Amino acid sequence: MKDIFLVSNVVFKESIRHKIILSLIILSFLIILSSLILDPIALGERERLVKDAGLSTISLFSLLIIILSGTRLIYQEIEKKTIFIIITKPISRERLLLGKFMGLLLIIYSYSLVSSLFLAVVLFFAKIPFSHSLFYSLLLITMQSTLLSAIAIFFASFASPVLSGIFTLMAYISGQFINDIAFFIEKSSSIIVKIFIKFLMLIIPNFYYLDIKINAVNNLPVSANYMVFAISYTLIYVTLLLFASTLIFGKKEFY
Amino acid sequence: MNNIININNVKKTYKMQFPFKRIDAVNGISFNVDENEVFGLLGPNGAGKSTTLKMLMGVIKPNSGNIEILSGSIIDRNIRKKIGFLPENPSFYQFLTAYETLDFIAGLFNVPKELKQDRIKTLIGLVGLSEAMHNPVGSFSKGMVQRLGMAQALINDPEILVLDEPMSGLDPIGRKEMKDIILMMKRRGKTLVFSSHILPDIEMLADKVCVINKGTVVGIGYIHDIIKSELKEFDIEILTNDTINKMLEKYKDECKYFSIHENKIFITITDHIKAEEIVNLVRDNDGKVLSFIPRENKLEDYFMNLMKD
Numbered sequence A: 001m002k003d004i005f006l007v008s009n010v011v012f013k014e015s016i017r018h019k020i021i022l023s024l025i026i027l028s029f030l031i032i033l034s035s036l037i038l039d040p041i042a043l044g045e046r047e048r049l050v051k052d053a054g055l056s057t058i059s060l061f062s063l064l065i066i067i068l069s070g071t072r073l074i075y076q077e078i079e080k081k082t083i084f085i086i087i088t089k090p091i092s093r094e095r096l097l098l099g100k101f102m103g104l105l106l107i108i109y110s111y112s113l114v115s116s117l118f119l120a121v122v123l124f125f126a127k128i129p130f131s132h133s134l135f136y137s138l139l140l141i142t143m144q145s146t147l148l149s150a151i152a153i154f155f156a157s158f159a160s161p162v163l164s165g166i167f168t169l170m171a172y173i174s175g176q177f178i179n180d181i182a183f184f185i186e187k188s189s190s191i192i193v194k195i196f197i198k199f200l201m202l203i204i205p206n207f208y209y210l211d212i213k214i215n216a217v218n219n220l221p222v223s224a225n226y227m228v229f230a231i232s233y234t235l236i237y238v239t240l241l242l243f244a245s246t247l248i249f250g251k252k253e254f255y
Numbered sequence B: 001m002n003n004i005i006n007i008n009n010v011k012k013t014y015k016m017q018f019p020f021k022r023i024d025a026v027n028g029i030s031f032n033v034d035e036n037e038v039f040g041l042l043g044p045n046g047a048g049k050s051t052t053l054k055m056l057m058g059v060i061k062p063n064s065g066n067i068e069i070l071s072g073s074i075i076d077r078n079i080r081k082k083i084g085f086l087p088e089n090p091s092f093y094q095f096l097t098a099y100e101t102l103d104f105i106a107g108l109f110n111v112p113k114e115l116k117q118d119r120i121k122t123l124i125g126l127v128g129l130s131e132a133m134h135n136p137v138g139s140f141s142k143g144m145v146q147r148l149g150m151a152q153a154l155i156n157d158p159e160i161l162v163l164d165e166p167m168s169g170l171d172p173i174g175r176k177e178m179k180d181i182i183l184m185m186k187r188r189g190k191t192l193v194f195s196s197h198i199l200p201d202i203e204m205l206a207d208k209v210c211v212i213n214k215g216t217v218v219g220i221g222y223i224h225d226i227i228k229s230e231l232k233e234f235d236i237e238i239l240t241n242d243t244i245n246k247m248l249e250k251y252k253d254e255c256k257y258f259s260i261h262e263n264k265i266f267i268t269i270t271d272h273i274k275a276e277e278i279v280n281l282v283r284d285n286d287g288k289v290l291s292f293i294p295r296e297n298k299l300e301d302y303f304m305n306l307m308k309d
C-alpha cells in the first residue's frame, strides 16, 4: 500500500509544480467569478446562470486537467526513460500503475474540492443558497472525473499521449451523447442497428448518468437511490478499466 | 566461489514497427558472475551490452534462454530489493529535487525511516551533489544526473550493483570518483556488473572481462590472465657500428621490426632472452643501448584481436 502512495505522491508533486496545470486552475476560478458580473437577461435567471457556469466550468476543467496530466503519466515515463529507474525497484507494475491512477485522483480531487469551495464562497456572496442537488451534482462531477481518470490511464497504458488524449476525449463525447443517439435509433426498426447500439451502450462509459446539472440548476431533487446507482456504476466501470490496464501494462516491454 | 548471476544462451530480437525490421541485438550470450567479483562487459557501440543488462534487470524479456540472479528471478520483488541498477543515460522526474528523488526511491525499497535521511545525505555527499541537493533535477547537467543515478543505485545498500556505462558524461574528477565508489563497493564485498567501451576503465576496475560484439561473446576471462598471456614486446634503440651491424644480421628474422638508419638500429622483438642477448652483444662491442622499452601488450591488443575476426 505504501508504495502506491509513494508513486501517487510523486505524481501529485510533479503536477502541481507544472505551470500549465496551475494556470488552468486559476483560469477556471476566473471564469466562475466572471459569471457574477454577467447581466442576467431575466429576473431570477441569475441563480441559474451562476450555478450553471460554476458546474460546467468545474466539469470542463476537470476534463482538461485529466487529459493534460493523465495521458502523459505513463508515456512520459517511457519516453524520458524514467521507467528504467522505477521498474527495476521492488514495486510491482500493477502497483506502479495504481499509484499513477491514485496520483491523478489526488490532483483531480484536490481540484474538485478547492473549486467546489470556491463556488460555495461565490454563491454565498451572491446570496444564492447551496442546495442538496447542487452538492450531489458536484459529487457526480467528481465521479465523472474518477471515471475519466481511469479511461485516461487505460489508454495511456498502451497509446501515445496525443492518441490517448484524443481517445479519452472521444470516450467522453460519445459518453455524453450515447443516450440521445440510442433514443433516436430506438425508433429505427433494423434489429442489427438496435443490437449494435445496445452493445455500444454497454461498453461506452455513459457519462449521461453522471450529469445532473439540470437538477442542480433548477433545484430539482435527486434521490439517494439514484446517487447510489451512479456511484456504483462509476466504481464498477473504474475497477474493470484498471484491471484491463494492469493486464496490458504488466506485459509491456520498455525499450 | 559462488555463482550469483547465471546468464544462459540468452537471445533478444527487437522488432521495429517502422520501417519494419528485426534487429538481433543479442544472439545467445552466456556468462556467470561470481560473488564479490567486478565483472566488466566490454564491447563497441551497438554490441548488445545495454540489451543484455536490461534483460538481466527484467526491463525486457529475452526471446529465449534464461537468466538466474541470486538463485532466483528478477521478477521476484525480494530479489530486486538486493540489487542496485544504474541505467544507461538515467533520467528522473524533472520537478523533483535530488533529495526528493532519493527519498522516493528509498521509500520504494522500504529503507527504515531512522536510516533514510542519513543515508540520503551521505550518498548525496559521496557523489558530490551536496550543493545541488534541493534543486530540481530538471536543472541538472548531464554529469550531475549521472551522479544522481549512481546515488539512487546505492540507496538500498545493494548486494549486486548493475551499472550501464557508469562513467559516461562525467568529467575527469567525476570519473575518478565513480571508480573509487566501484572499488569501495568491491572492498565491501559487493558484486558488480558494469558495461563500458573504454578499455582502461575495464582494465582498472574489472576482475573479469566479457567482450561482446554483434550480440555474441567473443572472449571472456580474468584480466590478469589476459594480460599475462599476451606477449610482451621490447623496443630497442641502438647506437651501432659495423661489427654490431654484422653480428645482428642473424637476429633479423627473429625481430618483429628491424631497421638501420645511419648509425642507429631500431628493433622490436618479443623473445626476452634474445632481447637480452642483443643488449649484451651491443655493450660488448662498443655500441650503446640508447633505449630499451619493454612494452606490455595489454587488453587493448586482446580486444583489437577479438574485433578483427
Ligand SMILES: Nc1ncnc2c1ncn2[C@@H]1O[C@H](COP(=O)(O)OP(=O)(O)OP(=O)(O)O)[C@@H](O)[C@H]1O
Residues within 6 Å of the ligand: A255, B014, B015, B016, B023, B024, B025, B043, B044, B045, B046, B047, B048, B049, B050, B051, B052, B088, B197
Ligand atoms: N529499442 C530498440 N529498438 C530497436 N533496436 C534497438 C533498440 N535498442 C537497441 N537496439 C539495437 O540493438 C543493438 C544493441 O544495442 P545496445 O543498446 O544493446 O548496444 P550497446 O552495446 O549498449 O551500445 P552502446 O555502447 O552504444 O551503448 C543495436 O544494433 C541497436 O541498434
Ligand SMILES: [Mg+2]
Residues within 6 Å of the ligand: B049, B050, B051, B088, B164
Ligand atoms: Mg549501451
